[in-house]
Amino acid sequence: MNKRTFLVLLALIAAVLVGWVVWSSSQAKATPVDANAIGAQWWGSAHADVESEAFSHWNGEEVAEGAELPAVPPTCAKCHSTSGFVDYIGGDGSEAGKVDAPGVVMQGVQCSACHNSAAATYTDVTLASGIVINAGTDAVCSTCHSGMGSGPDVDKNKLVVAAGAGADDTVLEKSSLMGAHYAHAAATHAGTDGKSGYEYAGKTYVGTFLHDEKVNQCTECHDPHTLHMVNAANSEDTLCATCHSNVKSYEDYRNVPGKVDYDGDGQVEPIAAEITGMETLLKAAITKYSAEKLGSALGFNFDAYPYAYIDTNADGQIDETEGVFANGYKTFSPRLLRAGFNLMFSHKEPGAYVHNAKYVLQLMYDSIEDLGGDVAGLTRP
Ligand code: HEC
Ligand code: HEC
Ligand code: HEC
Ligand code: HEC
Ligand code: HEC
Ligand SMILES: [Ca+2]
Ligand SMILES: [Ca+2]
Ligand SMILES: [Ca+2]
Structure with missing residues (x-):
């Protein structure tokens, strides 16, 4: 599937979801919501920016047999794909608290990540430190925005x-x-x-x-x-x-x-x-x-992974010759x-x-x- 077809498909999926979410929320309360407005707001957000590094980092990986797009490994899929997140909270019928299947690149954080039956009752978030916090209605946001390492x-x-x-x-x-x-x-x-x-x-x-x-x-x-x-x-x-x-x-x-x-x-x-x-x-x-x-002096370039480099001339700055992968601080x-x-x-x-x-x-x-x-x-x- 090429990128254009994929994006059209994504738009279709989003449209169906808009319909579903509006229908299910209209069951709950009488006030009509402007679903088109919500859709437009979401499309303009970082969560919909499927070409960003956060959702396309794995695009260069090999495509598995039978699949159409490269996969996001399970350890990363919880936060970097919609399907991985839904899998993690058990919204797809799989075991909750673990990602069972790899995610898919360029999904972004779609409507269904936050609007599904598991998300509605999900409250306890396990942080990278292993500590579990009761985040209440913040649990969905807090799961993806809690980081991957702890002190x-x-x-x-x-x-x-x-x-x-x-x-x-x-x-x-x-x-x-x-x-x-x-x-x-x-x-x-x-x-x-x-x-x-x-x-x-x-x-x-x-x-x-x-x-x-x-x-x-x-x-x-x-x-x-x-x-x-x-x-x-x-x-x-x-x-x-x-x-x-x-x-x-x-x-x-x-x-x-x-x-x-x-x-x-x-x-x-x-x-x-x-x-x-x-x-x-x-x-x-x-x-x-x-x-x-x-x-050996350690300096930083916060914009270029792995961020910590040898400050060879010890001037407190990491210049272009110092900020190269091979000069990473080890x-x-x-x-x-x-x-x-x-x-x-x-x-x-x-x-x-x-x-x-x-x-x-x-x-x-x-x-x-x-x-x-x-x-x-x-x-x-
Ligand atoms: C707990 C959630 C979480 C997990 C797990 C996670 N990430 Fe992320 N990652 C994020 C978030 C949130 C951002 C977005 C940061 C931003 O752009 O504001 C991000 C951003 C990134 C970026 C983009 C960085 C940039 O400079 O734009 C890369 C690359 C990345 N993650 C790689 C990975 C890899 C590889 C894994 C698995 C080994 C992984 N992440 C697992 C939450 C997570
Ligand atoms: C990152 C999580 C997230 C995503 C993604 C998301 N929503 Fe929501 N949505 C929420 C939260 C949180 C609320 C507020 C729920 C509440 O007030 O009880 C909400 C509320 C709504 C409501 C009810 C609004 C109202 O005023 O009552 C609708 C309709 C809705 N979302 C539709 C969508 C659609 C359609 C998409 C995709 C285009 C989407 N949402 C994507 C988290 C999300
Ligand atoms: C309902 C009132 C209220 C709103 C709305 C509010 N704040 Fe505050 N904010 C406070 C109070 C009260 C303090 C002092 C808290 C303290 O010192 O512990 C504070 C403190 C702060 C501080 C200092 C934090 C610190 O650790 O000392 C920052 C920064 C801040 N607010 C930013 C914001 C921003 C940005 C917004 C909007 C997104 C915002 N606040 C909205 C009431 C509010
Ligand atoms: C499935 C994981 C996931 C969930 C759930 C999620 N986010 Fe995000 N969020 C991300 C990723 C990944 C990015 C980075 C997107 C990008 O770089 O385009 C992001 C970006 C953001 C940004 C913009 C960051 C920036 O650098 O501009 C904000 C703000 C944000 N999220 C808040 C929230 C809030 C609030 C919620 C809950 C309503 C939420 N997120 C739920 C994964 C998630
Ligand atoms: C008092 C209001 C307030 C609350 C509560 C709040 N934020 Fe923020 N958040 C902000 C502001 C202000 C910014 C900075 C926006 C900017 O400078 O563009 C921000 C930035 C962010 C960003 C993007 C940059 C970054 O620092 O990572 C993310 C992601 C984010 N918030 C997620 C969350 C999550 C998840 C929660 C709940 C655990 C939360 N925020 C609670 C006000 C708030
Ligand atoms: Ca699972
Ligand atoms: Ca000062
Ligand atoms: Ca230097």
Whole structure:
């Protein structure tokens, strides 16, 4: 099947689903819903962007005999395909809690991922840390947006285990950066209740972020179809404006006035900027520690996998010649893996400032301190 046929088929499937969802919701309540509007909103969202890397990463793989499109392996299919997600929650009649069959590329997150009989009663989400949280009506969103790795995985890494307790500054040959994957909003939101960051022994961490009773659930802020912020009632302004008067639209989300100078630069900035400041300090602490203690400086290019590279000329930047796959950083120590994990945990969840800012600030502060960095001017939330 070529791509055009596939997309036409996808449109047809969506149309049938629109009909089905509208029919089943009309059984439940009398008010008619504008299904065309909902369909259009969904088509414009990231969930429908079937050509994005998240849904087409496997396009180059071999097509199995009898299949028409390449498969998404079961470990990835839960979050990267509609069929894999429905399989995971048991909406296709298969065992719940596990993906039994590979998913299919370029499905996106279709109507049927969220609108099926299993989704309606699905509440308990197993995070990457193994901890189960009762996410209530957030469970569907939280399953795909909780990441693929957790802080405790660092200490379970076989190289770290082999090095033994107390070998925090030992070089682990052929090691690589560990992270929590991407857009793991539910993992940050849960804070220490989800144990998703690398939490240092003897420190305490904030739990689930209780923002305000009207904005604690994913879909109280995110429209489930456009994924954008919902508007305040009878207004063109974003919902945020009801409580943060300067936040009218997209450009302003990050500009809620802050209260504390966490990163110690002498300015009380909005908390999103304090997080960026803390990331910069953690990056610098990582580069300094790796150069001094491990003999080769670690630098980052967050846009190019595997993100961690040898900063050959130790200028704190990864330039084009350094940021190549073959120059990936491979000589982490256990201490460096922990700090690198927390940096990635913050950076790859760009909405952390609103999902649970204090949790990522605490994690990064502790990483800077553990690396022997200077925390004298910083404030730990
Ligand atoms: C718990 C859910 C989850 C699992 C499991 C998961 N991913 Fe993802 N992944 C995501 C989400 C969510 C994104 C989207 C991030 C974004 O674009 O905002 C993503 C993005 C990606 C991207 C795109 C990154 C980019 O820079 O655009 C790749 C590639 C990827 N994942 C590979 C994988 C592979 C390979 C597996 C299986 C080994 C996997 N993922 C398993 C949730 C998951
Ligand atoms: C990522 C999950 C997700 C996807 C994908 C999704 N929906 Fe929804 N949809 C929801 C949630 C959550 C609600 C709100 C349910 C509630 O309020 O009880 C909802 C509500 C609805 C409603 C009822 C609206 C109302 O005002 O009562 C309709 C109709 C609907 N969706 C149709 C669709 C169609 C058609 C598609 C595909 C084009 C789709 N949905 C895709 C999550 C999703
Ligand atoms: C089956 C897995 C799955 C489910 C369920 C799911 N998402 Fe997503 N979501 C993804 C993936 C994968 C992406 C990345 C899509 C892309 O890159 O085009 C994404 C993208 C997003 C984005 C945009 C991210 C960006 O970088 O622009 C938001 C916001 C979002 N989802 C919120 C939600 C909400 C809210 C819900 C619940 C109503 C939800 N998601 C349910 C997998 C899922
Ligand atoms: C207080 C409102 C609010 C709540 C509650 C909320 N979000 Fe968000 N979310 C935002 C804002 C604001 C952004 C950033 C949008 C931007 O900058 O484009 C965002 C960004 C995202 C993104 C895309 C980028 C990223 O950081 O990953 C995803 C995915 C996401 N949220 C998922 C969720 C999920 C899942 C939940 C529930 C566990 C949730 N959100 C709860 C407001 C909220
Ligand atoms: C119903 C009222 C209400 C709405 C709506 C609301 N907020 Fe808030 N917000 C608050 C309150 C109250 C606080 C202070 C919470 C605290 O300090 O623990 C807060 C704090 C914050 C903070 C600082 C977080 C921190 O950890 O210190 C940010 C950032 C923020 N809001 C962003 C947003 C954004 C973006 C939106 C819209 C998507 C939004 N808020 C919608 C009431 C609201
Ligand atoms: Ca299954
Ligand atoms: Ca500051
Ligand atoms: Ca350099």
